[in-house]
Amino acid sequence: MIDIRLLRDNPDAVRASQRARGEDLDLVDAALAADARRRSSLAEFESRRAEQKAMGKQVAQATGDEKAALIGRTKQLAQEVKDHQAAVNEAEAELDELLFRIPNIVEGAPAGGEEDFVTVKAVGTPRDFAAEGFEPRDHLDLGEGLGAIDTQRGAKVSGSRFYFLTGVGARLELAILQAAMDKAVAEGFTPMITPTLVTPETMRGTGFLGEHSDEVYRLERDDLYLVGTSEVALAGYHGDEIIDLSDGPKRYAGWSACYRREAGSHGKDVRGIIRVHQFHKVEMFSYCSVDDAEAEHQRLLAWEEAMMAAVELPYRVIDTAAGDLGTSAARKFDCEAWLPTQQRYLELTSTSNCTTFQARRLNVRERAEHGTRTVATLNGTLGTTRWIVAILENHQQPDGSVRVPEGLRPYLGGLEVLEPVR
RNA sequence: GGAGACGUCGCAUAGUCUGGUCUAGUGCGCCACCCUGCUAAGGUGGUAACGGGGCAACCCGUUCGCGGGUUCAAAUCCCGCCGUCUCCGCCA
Numbered sequence: 076m077i078d079i080r081l082l083r084d085n086p087d088a089v090r091a092s093q094r095a096r097g098e099d100l101d102l103v104d105a106a107l108a109a110d111a112r113r114r115s116s117l118a119e120f121e122s123r124r125a126e127q128k129a130m131g132k133q134v135a136q137a138t139g140d141e142k143a144a145l146i147g148r149t150k151q152l153a154q155e156v157k158d159h160q161a162a163v164n165e166a167e168a169e170l171d172e173l174l175f176r177i178p179n180i181v182e183g184a185p186a187g188g189e190e191d192f193v194t195v196k197a198v199g200t201p202r203d204f205a206a207e208g209f210e211p212r213d214h215l216d217l218g219e220g221l222g223a224i225d226t227q228r229g230a231k232v233s234g235s236r237f238y239f240l241t242g243v244g245a246r247l248e249l250a251i252l253q254a255a256m257d258k259a260v261a262e263g264f265t266p267m268i269t270p271t272l273v274t275p276e277t278m279r280g281t282g283f284l285g286e287h288s289d290e291v292y293r294l295e296r297d298d299l300y301l302v303g304t305s306e307v308a309l310a311g312y313h314g315d316e317i318i319d320l321s322d323g324p325k326r327y328a329g330w331s332a333c334y335r336r337e338a339g340s341h342g343k344d345v346r347g348i349i350r351v352h353q354f355h356k357v358e359m360f361s362y363c364s365v366d367d368a369e370a371e372h373q374r375l376l377a378w379e380e381a382m383m384a385a386v387e388l389p390y391r392v393i394d395t396a397a398g399d400l401g402t403s404a405a406r407k408f409d410c411e412a413w414l415p416t417q418q419r420y421l422e423l424t425s426t427s428n429c430t431t432f433q434a435r436r437l438n439v440r441e442r443a444e445h446g447t448r449t450v451a452t453l454n455g456t457l458g459t460t461r462w463i464v465a466i467l468e469n470h471q472q473p474d475g476s477v478r479v480p481e482g483l484r485p486y487l488g489g490l491e492v493l494e495p496v497r
Numbered sequence: 498g499g500a501g502a503c504g505u506c507g508c509a510u511a512g513u514c515u516g517g518u519c520u521a522g523u524g525c526g527c528c529a530c531c532c533u534g535c536u537a538a539g540g541u542g543g544u545a546a547c548g549g550g551g552c553a554a555c556c557c558g559u560u561c562g563c564g565g566g567u568u569c570a571a572a573u574c575c576c577g578c579c580g581u582c583u584c585c586g587c588c589a
Binding site: 114117118120121122124125127128130131132134135136142145146147148149150151152153317438440446447 | 507517518546547548549550557558559568569570
């Protein structure tokens with residue numbers, strides 16, 4: 076949720092953000108009007124209520140006829156209080172509904188849609204397979220050869236976009252995730268294994284139930300949602316708390332399964348395990364002061380890049396355009412690894428600065444000089460199942476074996492090469 | 498799944514039976530000052546959040562797990578829900 080004060084004091088800033096995202100501008104004026112209505116009805120209610128309370132004290136002290144007379148007069152007042160209360164509730168609900176639909180204020184992201192990203196940098200050089208004299212195989216081909224990925228049985232058991240990681244495939248995923256966890260712990264993060272089912276309030280608070288609620292699995296019978304990332308649970312972790320950030324940001328590394336319906340992705344990435352309904356991820360999550368958020372975002376990006384280096388992949392960093400940002404994000408950087416068989420870059424990490432947007436909904440604050448203030452939240456990927464795709468393709472050898480990047484060897488018992496089983 | 502107990506301003510508690518002086522008391526913790534003078538102890542005062550109004554001092558309102566209801570008036574009475582604990586049942 077955006078800051079209502081910003082909306083009041085500087086509606087043009089909100090309009091500019093909406094424009095950059097390609098979102099509805101009318102929402103801004105509708106919210107302003109609802110806010111004005113709410114405040115005026117609140118003032119009405121409060122003055123009646125103050126009167127009622129004052130008279131209540133007189134009633135308590137009065138006796139006999141005097142008391143009966145007072146009670147007669149307060150009945151009318153009680154009805155008025157009730158009516159005004161209803162008006163306030165109505166105006167408030169309307170305002171909430173409108174505010175909920177306004178995504179976070181963009182901060183520094185390029186304007187435009189999915190194609191309008193800015194490449195921040197490119198690191199490493201994609202291999203020249205032609206020069207090496209062989210045609211690269213795609214990750215599924217390689218994965219099946221290694222006995223690492225089984226999509227056929229995944230579909231048999233659970234339907235399309237499900238898979239089994241088998242043998243060395245399972246080990247490779249664990250290696251990626253453990254390397255990510257170790258990196259996080261080395262950088263001072265608190266490792267966390269998080270719930271993957273959360274309440275509607277938690278899901279709403281993190282901004283995943285707005286425009287993109289189609290992406291989310293819901294268990295109707297229990298009124299719970301399956302998370303698409305541990306960010307959801309980690310953002311809810313300090314919900315309704317006043318936290319102490321005087322020693323710097325609170326950093327958590329969440330390990331969890333992630334579930335996504337992939338409702339809008341029919342026909343996209345259908346082969347292999349690039350886009351699946353369930354995967355695992357190690358996610359960095361940081362609560363920090365607003366003033367420190369931009370610097371923290373750069374730190375998260377740097378840690379992601381360190382992981383990219385550890386798995387020895389050529390990649391680029393992109394600054395995502397406003398129209399392609401999530402609801403909660405003010406700015407987002409992705410690390411995309413080169414995918415040789417598709418001659419394109421594939422998103423492996425994504426780090427978002429959500430500024431105060433999530434924290435305001437979830438009511439996470441810190442002590443300030445006067446009272447409290449909402450903190451900023453940030454998140455970023457440190458390792459996922461999808462990394463297997465890029466690792467297999469980029470480190471493949473002519474015989475279908477795959478070289479294990481040095482950063483992962485300690486997690487695979489020193490294994491240097493994954494050998495085909497057939 | 499069943500039964501019971503509980504949920505109060507950081508923590509611990511009083512208040513609920515018997516609705517109104519609860520403007521929610523007390524202890525601990527924390528902050529400031531004072532006294533004292535050194536392994537300390539004591540005194541005084543202050544210490545919730547949110548919203549509205551105001552240049553400000555301040556004023557008003559909301560919040561006693563959440564949501565309804567009764568009433569002139571609800572921490573207190575009624576209903577529903579959520580959570581915690583104990584016991585029982587079932588199951589891995």
